[in-house]
Amino acid sequence: MENDKKFSYFFLGLGIGVAVGILFAPKSGAETRQLIKEKTEEGKEYVKRRSQELKESAAEALERSKQAVLRQKEQLAAAVEAGKQAYREKLGEPAAPAAPADDAAQGV
Numbered sequence: 001m002e003n004d005k006k007f008s009y010f011f012l013g014l015g016i017g018v019a020v021g022i023l024f025a026p027k028s029g030a031e032t033r034q035l036i037k038e039k040t041e042e043g044k045e046y047v048k049r050r051s052q053e054l055k056e057s058a059a060e061a062l063e064r065s066k067q068a069v070l071r072q073k074e075q076l077a078a079a080v081e082a083g084k085q086a087y088r089e090k091l092g093e094p095a096a097p098a099a100p101a102d103d104a105a106q107g108v
Contacts, residue, residue, distance in 0.1 A: 022036070
């Protein structure tokens, strides 16, 4: 949150600086408009690159999260199966064949 404020103040200061610079610039109107156009294009490209980087970063984080949930699900299924097996052994029932890991993870 604090970094967002810093960036906002930075861009506000940058905008004010550009405006003052344009007002006191020794260039003609056509040159100044060309400069503004070029800088605007540079800004657009920067925003595009940055948004793409953030999108890729979010996709990577989502994939890591999915993998972590899958691992937890598999561990939980294994723990439940171990609990069932311990219960059966405690009752003296014959051991049931172990379910394949895929079936246990899917809750089948």
